[in-house]
Amino acid sequence: MGKISFFRLKKADKDFTPDMLPTTRRGVFKDVVSLHFWTFVKLGLLILLLSAPIHLLACTEQIYVAYLHETIGVQTQEAAERVTYLSVLFSNIRAAVNIPLLMLFSVGFSGIMRVIRQYAWEENVSFKHDFITGVKQNFRQTLLLSFIVGLCAFLCVLIANTSYTAENAAVAYAVYIPMALCILCIPAAAYMTVCISVYGNTFLQNLRVSFALYSRTFFKSLFAVICSGALFITFFIPNFYVCFFGRIVGTVAVPFGMLGYYLYALQQLDKYVNVGRFPELIGKGLYEADKDSGEYDW
Amino acid sequence: MIEFDDFTCYYKLKKGYGVALDKISLTVGDGEKVAVVGPSGSGKTTLLKCILDSVQYTEGSLTIDGTEARKYDKRKNGLAYVSQEYVLYPKMTVFQNIAYPLMASGMSFGQTEELVTDIAKRFGLFRLLTRKPKQLSGGQQQAVAIARALVKKPAIALFDEPLSNLDPLRREKFRKIIVDICDKNGSTVIYVTHDPEEACYVADKIVVLEEGEIKGVMSSKEYARALEEYKSTSAAAYGGEEQGADGESGDGED
Numbered sequence: 001m002g003k004i005s006f007f008r009l010k011k012a013d014k015d016f017t018p019d020m021l022p023t024t025r026r027g028v029f030k031d032v033v034s035l036h037f038w039t040f041v042k043l044g045l046l047i048l049l050l051s052a053p054i055h056l057l058a059c060t061e062q063i064y065v066a067y068l069h070e071t072i073g074v075q076t077q078e079a080a081e082r083v084t085y086l087s088v089l090f091s092n093i094r095a096a097v098n099i100p101l102l103m104l105f106s107v108g109f110s111g112i113m114r115v116i117r118q119y120a121w122e123e124n125v126s127f128k129h130d131f132i133t134g135v136k137q138n139f140r141q142t143l144l145l146s147f148i149v150g151l152c153a154f155l156c157v158l159i160a161n162t163s164y165t166a167e168n169a170a171v172a173y174a175v176y177i178p179m180a181l182c183i184l185c186i187p188a189a190a191y192m193t194v195c196i197s198v199y200g201n202t203f204l205q206n207l208r209v210s211f212a213l214y215s216r217t218f219f220k221s222l223f224a225v226i227c228s229g230a231l232f233i234t235f236f237i238p239n240f241y242v243c244f245f246g247r248i249v250g251t252v253a254v255p256f257g258m259l260g261y262y263l264y265a266l267q268q269l270d271k272y273v274n275v276g277r278f279p280e281l282i283g284k285g286l287y288e289a290d291k292d293s294g295e296y297d298w
Numbered sequence: 299m300i301e302f303d304d305f306t307c308y309y310k311l312k313k314g315y316g317v318a319l320d321k322i323s324l325t326v327g328d329g330e331k332v333a334v335v336g337p338s339g340s341g342k343t344t345l346l347k348c349i350l351d352s353v354q355y356t357e358g359s360l361t362i363d364g365t366e367a368r369k370y371d372k373r374k375n376g377l378a379y380v381s382q383e384y385v386l387y388p389k390m391t392v393f394q395n396i397a398y399p400l401m402a403s404g405m406s407f408g409q410t411e412e413l414v415t416d417i418a419k420r421f422g423l424f425r426l427l428t429r430k431p432k433q434l435s436g437g438q439q440q441a442v443a444i445a446r447a448l449v450k451k452p453a454i455a456l457f458d459e460p461l462s463n464l465d466p467l468r469r470e471k472f473r474k475i476i477v478d479i480c481d482k483n484g485s486t487v488i489y490v491t492h493d494p495e496e497a498c499y500v501a502d503k504i505v506v507l508e509e510g511e512i513k514g515v516m517s518s519k520e521y522a523r524a525l526e527e528y529k530s531t532s533a534a535a536y537g538g539e540e541q542g543a544d545g546e547s548g549d550g551e552d
Contacts, residue, residue, distance in 0.1 A: 009388055010432040011439055018425040035391075035430055122428050124393040124414075129407035287425075 018294075021287035022122070025263040028285055032119045032259060039127075040259070043112060044252030050108040053101045055247050061094050062240050088161045095157035099150035106146035110138040113197040113262075116255065120262045121285040134197065141196045141203050149189055156181055187221040188214045190228075194265040198281070209273060217268055224264045228257035300326040300349060300454070300486065305358035307341075307348055307510075315355060318344040320510040326503075331480065331487040333501035333518070335494060340507040342490040343381075346456045349488070350379055362454070373403075378452035378485075380460040384443030386431040392418070393427040396446045403450070417449045420475050436463045444476065451483040458490045473499055498522045 022028045033040065048055075065087050074080040114134025118125045156178030163174040191210035199206065214221050231253050234246020266285070274281045307319040319341045326332050334342045347353050348360055351367050362370040362377075370377075386395050393414060400410040418424045421441045431439055440463045447455065457476070461469045477500055480487050489500045497504055497518070504521040506514040516524070 009386055009439065011436050012433055013435070015435045015438055016426055016429055016433050021425065124391070124397075124411060124427055126394075126397075126401070126407050126410075292425075 018287060018292060019289055022285075023287050025267050025286070028120065028122060029260055029263055031122075033256065036119065040255045041252060043115065043255040046108070047112065047254050048248065048251045050105050051251060054098060054105065055251070057094055057097060057101065058235075058247070059240075059244060061090055062243065064090055066240070084165060088165055091161055092154075092158055095154040099147065099154060102146045102150040102153075103143055106142040107135060107139050109146075109193075110142040110196070111135040112255070113142075113193055113258075114138065116258050116262050117197045120259060120266060123285070138196050141206065142193070144203055145189065145192055145196070149185075152181060152185055183222065187225045190225050190261060191221070191265055191268075194262055194269070198266075198269065199278075213268055213272055216272055221268075224261055228261035230257070299328055299361075299363060300324075300488070301359070301361045302348075303359040303361075305348070305360050306356065307344055307353055308355035308357075309344075309353075310355065317510050318353075319348065321358065322510075322512050324505060324512060324515070326486055326488060328486055329484045330503065331477070331489065331501045332503045332505055333489045333491060333497035334505045334507055335491060335497050335521075336507035336513075338492075339509075341510040342507055343458055344510075345507070346379070346381075346458055346488060346490060349454075349456060350377075376450060376452040377454045377456070378447035378450065379456045379458075380444050380447045381458040382460070382462050384440055386439055386442055386446075388431050390430070391427065392423060392429050392431070392434070392442050395431065395442055396423075396427075396449055399446065399450045413449055414445075417445045417479075420479070421445045421472065437465065437468060440464065441472065444472065448476070448479050448483075452485055453483075455480055455485045455487050457487065459492065461496070469493075469496070476500070494521070494525050498525075 022031045065083075068083045068086055072079050072083050072086075074083055111131035111134040114137070115125060115127060115130045117134075118130050159174050160178050163172050166172050166174075188207075188210045191213050192206055195201065195206040195209050199209075201209070231246065231250035234243060234250055237243050237246060270282045302322050302324040305319060305322050306317065308315040309318050310316075322345075334345060336342055344353065348356065349362065349367060350372070351370070360367040387398070390398070396414045396418065397410045400413060401407075405413075414427070415424065418427055421444065423438070423441060423445060426434065426438065431442065434442070440460065444460050460476075461472055464472060473496060479485075487500070489497070491497050491500070498521060499518075501518050504514075504516055504518055505512055506516075506521075
């Protein structure tokens with residue numbers, strides 16, 4: 001054993017018994033992150049790869065705007081207007097190009113959601129099998145969802161840019177429309193991603209469930225989405241290098257946020273949806289001693 | 299069928315070679331279960347390692363199904379080995395550890411999951427499938443190693459004291475499971491153990507090894523009878539000395 005002692009397998013002092021399995025969603029989060037931390041980092045790198053075109057486009061816009069300021073400058077009214085016009089144009093084009101890029105990203109995202117689901121349900125995971133199955137089963141709905149989200153994002157950017165450049169004060173207030181849209185739609189879209197991977201419903205059924213659930217858990221859902229995507233705040237920092245670094249770190253950390261959000265969503269689905277329609281899904285992934293026969297235990 | 303014919307195995311010393319197995323001849327038929335017993339250092343583990351072709355210096359013939367052991371494709375033909383010093387993949391879950399040989403052979407995930415779940419239930423590992431080896435006790439880790447060996451329904455199963463880390467109750471339970479699974483699969487079994495009771499339970503035939511030589515080959519019933527006789531003879535001899543020749547109690551010295 002001496003020559004392989006470096007690789008000696010660690011072992012626990014006592015038997016692992018089923019009552020040591022997590023019994024709450026929070027417990028599942030801690031359990032999964034502690035056991036599979038590096039797997040989630042790899043998932044984050046995969047997400048970074050899939051979303052690379054979107055990030056590159058965003059970085060290109062920042063570089064382009066900086067280039068405009070350097071070359072044209074904003075010293076004169078005419079120059080400032082020209083810079084604004086070109087920046088806004090690029091921003092609108094970027095938002096439009098992001099729609100197909102987001103759709104492309106969503107195909108891989110549907111596979112990743114299935115993998116996250118398996119971890120959230122404390123089920124056996126085979127990354128290759130679960131990723132491919134997730135893509136096969138859910139890519140249509142995630143494609144449609146990403147198209148809608150991309151289109152909404154494009155409209156938001158268009159409205160925001162228009163209100164920003166408008167001379168009419170009334171039009172300037174239109175900037176609140178995208179903000180309202182974001183608050184109304186983003187949490188519902190987040191619920192959609194979970195419903196798509198959990199239920200075998202149609203797109204409209206999932207949409208209905210998501211909005212119904214969001215309406216009953218408005219503030220909690222908004223808070224959950226903000227917490228899950230907290231690292232995205234770095235995207236809005238004007239310094240290019242901080243923003244670039246933040247993009248990479250934030251994207252790699254996405255699976256952790258996704259897991260946390262997924263577990264929160266499962267809790268809400270258990271409370272409002274599964275209790276009436278899918279009782280077999282209630283508490284899935286949590287160990288319940290009173291339901292355990294003990295037949296297959298150590 | 300596994301056949302040793304005048305087979306000798308050497309191990310390298312600082313100067314020269316030592317003999318681990320000395321001209322042994324043994325045949326293990328298809329589906330037969332053979333236990334190998336003997337004192338420590340008698341060559342039991344070496345016998346298994348010869349079948350696995352992980353020893354260098356040998357003489358004589360060792361064939362598996364008519365093919366030289368060195369040329370026998372162990373992976374393709376299904377040969378499982380469980381040792382006391384089991385090795386599990388620490389970064390994989392219990393499920394992934396057990397499923398590994400099936401997935402590596404190209405089996406579909408659905409089928410793999412079914413087989414793994416089935417064997418995990420038998421070994422009491424069902425609820426531990428999402429755990430990692432470091433969370434399990436030594437006995438549980440050993441159960442995972444045994445389950446991994448048997449999940450692929452091997453044609454030949456080699457066991458080197460596989461239940462040594464388990465408490466007596468579990469040893470008895472797992473012994474039964476191993477025998478059941480091997481019987482169902484029709485596996486040829488060579489089982490190395492220090493426990494004579496275990497040897498008699500598991501095997502149809504017992505091979506007694508001592509100092510690299512086969513001292514005896516007998517059925518498990520004959521071996522059990524011989525053990526009983528040995529125990530009663532030892533008990534009688536011990537009791538006789540305590541009493542003294544004239545029946546008076548003594549210190550046994552005279």
